Amino acid sequence: xxGGNLFEPILLSLRIASIATIxxxxxxxxxAYIINKRNIPFKNIWETILILPLVLPPSVMGYLLLIFVGxxxxxxxxxxxxxxxxxxxxxIAAVMASSxxxxxxxxxxxxxAMISVDPVYERAARTLGSGEVRVFFTVTLPLSWPxxxxxxxxxxxxxxxEFGATMMVAGNIPGRTQTIPTAIYYAVESGNTKMANxxxxxxxxxxxxLILVLNLWLKKKNYNGR
Amino acid sequence: MxxxxxxxxxxxxxxxxxxDVECSFERGTLxxxxxxxxxxxxILNCLSGLMMPDSGQVVVDGVRYYDSDTNHAxxxxxxxxxxxxxxxxxxxxxxxxxxxxILYGLKNxxxxxxxxxxxxxxxxxxxxxxxxxxxxxxxxxPKRISGGEKQRVALARAIVTKPKLLLLDEPFSALDEDTKxxxxxxxxxxxxxxxxxxxLITHSSAEANLLADTRFRLERxxxxxxxxxxxx
Numbered sequence: 242x243x244g245g246n247l248f249e250p251i252l253l254s255l256r257i258a259s260i261a262t263i264x265x266x267x268x269x270x271x272x273a274y275i276i277n278k279r280n281i282p283f284k285n286i287w288e289t290i291l292i293l294p295l296v297l298p299p300s301v302m303g304y305l306l307l308i309f310v311g312x313x314x315x316x317x318x319x320x321x322x323x324x325x326x327x328x329x330x331x332x333i334a335a336v337m338a339s340s341x342x343x344x345x346x347x348x349x350x351x352x353x354a355m356i357s358v359d360p361v362y363e364r365a366a367r368t369l370g371s372g373e374v375r376v377f378f379t380v381t382l383p384l385s386w387p388x389x390x391x392x393x394x395x396x397x398x399x400x401x402x403e404f405g406a407t408m409m410v411a412g413n414i415p416g417r418t419q420t421i422p423t424a425i426y427y428a429v430e431s432g433n434t435k436m437a438n439x440x441x442x443x444x445x446x447x448x449x450x451l452i453l454v455l456n457l458w459l460k461k462k463n464y465n466g467r
Numbered sequence: 468m469x470x471x472x473x474x475x476x477x478x479x480x481x482x483x484x485x486x487d488v489e490c491s492f493e494r495g496t497l498x499x500x501x502x503x504x505x506x507x508x509x510i511l512n513c514l515s516g517l518m519m520p521d522s523g524q525v526v527v528d529g530v531r532y533y534d535s536d537t538n539h540a541x542x543x544x545x546x547x548x549x550x551x552x553x554x555x556x557x558x559x560x561x562x563x564x565x566x567x568x569i570l571y572g573l574k575n576x577x578x579x580x581x582x583x584x585x586x587x588x589x590x591x592x593x594x595x596x597x598x599x600x601x602x603x604x605x606x607x608x609p610k611r612i613s614g615g616e617k618q619r620v621a622l623a624r625a626i627v628t629k630p631k632l633l634l635l636d637e638p639f640s641a642l643d644e645d646t647k648x649x650x651x652x653x654x655x656x657x658x659x660x661x662x663x664x665x666x667l668i669t670h671s672s673a674e675a676n677l678l679a680d681t682r683f684r685l686e687r688x689x690x691x692x693x694x695x696x697x698x699x
Contacts, residue, residue: 379560380562
């Protein structure tokens with residue numbers, strides 16, 4: 242790693258965080274909708290399961306994921322037998338770890354946006370002949386937009402910074418699974434202070450900029466009355 | 468049941484009393500007058516299918532929308548009912564401009580999928596927008612128009628789909644006094660121009676006197692006095 246490639250972990254982190262954000266977005270919006278806008282049984286149980294990754298140590302999440310996707314895990318066996326693919330210690334496993342760990346942030350943001358949508362708009366859409374799918378795509382989702390944007394930004398930032406679970410299922414293989422946080426850990430371990438400083442600076446600047454832009458945007462949205 | 472009659476019999480347990488009404492009317496505007504909390508809006512919600520009565524029947528122009536009779540029980544979904552509902556604060560979609568608000572319901576009509584019928588529907592929508600002088604607002608956001616304009620847009624959105632029944636929930640309560648007077652005149656003109664059976668609810672007896680063809684007063688879920696309709 243002495244004088245190691247700086248760009249590989251950055252590019253890999255961006256790729257993993259982007260894909261993880263897309264998964265979190267799809268699942269986060271889906272669960273926020275069915276738990277908060279539809280009548281499904283055991284709402285509280287589903288919600289607790291979704292929030293759990295937020296409070297459990299990432300190493301616990303990583304271990305659970307390892308049991309699931311590892312060589313003897315159900316998904317691991319399935320992928321190996323069907324596609325001849327090993328998931329563990331690949332960047333795909335890192336995507337899974339980041340998605341699961343950041344899903345609660347997405348869920349919470351989309352949920353509060355959705356429950357703040359005045360139900361009268363959804364009722365109006367129904368009386369104008371819309372079925373539930375059209376109500377969702379034309380009214381509920383567009384009116385939840387500010388919450389979805391903050392969900393995307395925070396999820397992306399969380400996925401970029403994911404360390405514990407990623408380390409357990411994807412390891413720290415330079416050029417293959419080494420992300421910014423694991424590269425920082427390795428650089429510190431091996432006494433490569435220059436590398437560690439550079440990556441820490443990049444990571445901090447990136448997160449700072451993301452949160453700042455998000456806050457400014459949300460403020461502007463509010464001043465416009467929405 | 469006559470083919471051009473609106474008939475409803477609604478029984479529903481509410482927090483402090485039981486709503487229990489039966490009424491039919493054949494034309495014009497039925498005004499339901501009552502204090503807030505007397506069960507008026509619940510009637511509209513049951514008619515539109517947004518809420519389900521405990522028991523009763525809703526029949527619009529010979530078509531059963533709701534029936535609790537076990538022999539032919541049914542409850543048509545809101546989107547299947549040809550009933551338009553104008554909400555108290557108009558509920559114009561804030562994420563769409565005025566034009567998209569007005570055309571929103573048209574796009575759900577089966578006729579809209581036929582090319583030649585779609586053209587007719589869009590022309591009809593244009594006519595209504597011109598008639599209500601909201602044509603120039605097409606590209607504006609609902610947040611940027613006045614109270615009177617909002618009401619015209621909401622009414623246009625409700626009637627553009629040619630509903631069998633129009634429900635108006637306190638349509639004038641959000642307006643200032645001057646605008647209110649003007650909108651009363653517009654509503655009377657609307658009644659002349661369009662032959663749409665309408666149920667209007669209001670707490671004001673002056674409004675009821677001015678706008679009703681038939682009417683009843685609702686007190687704690689019961690009909691107290693009716694005029695021009697068979698209501699009990």
